[in-house]
Amino acid sequence: MTKHLLIVAHTPSENTRRMLAAMIDGAQDPAIEGVATRAVAPLKATADDVLSADAIILGTPENLGYMSGALKDFFDRIYYPCLELTQGRPYALCVRAGSDGTGTRRGVETIVTGLRWRAAREPLICRGDFREEFVEQARELGMYMAAGLDAGIL
């Protein structure tokens, strides 16, 4: 049966859009056959999108020491509709931060702890001046999550 990977990422810049494209590309690696990947912008993503996902990747820049307002709006809308129904969902976090990232990590982790989602791996914090390796790390994260779902080990 096909598993569903949902990517909810706010991508206000060319660099973050490149990272998202690579993440999708990694998740759609030809070796991964049993996973359907959907990327939805946080302002458009709904509780139904989350309910129908087997795993979730969250992506956000750090803005003013916190996750983007768009990702926060996503959580504000899905929190209660999902609270009882998505406990244990594996998720991963990708933060693009000009210099820090810790406030965003803490903010997201506080919310997903409330939701009782389960970290599938350490957050990917892409910090500092933009580097090409961030694109490859995003690709690898997409592949990791999709391959893990495909293998039934997430």
Ligand SMILES: Cc1cc2nc3c(=O)[nH]c(=O)nc-3n(C[C@H](O)[C@H](O)[C@H](O)COP(=O)(O)O)c2cc1C
């Ligand atoms: C209004 C604003 C606030 C920001 N605040 C932070 C911040 O608190 N911490 C941080 O590490 N980066 C901060 N940044 C930098 C962004 O995280 C970064 O520009 C964004 O991730 C896009 O990355 P890019 O420049 O590689 O496209 C801020 C950027 C903007 C526009």
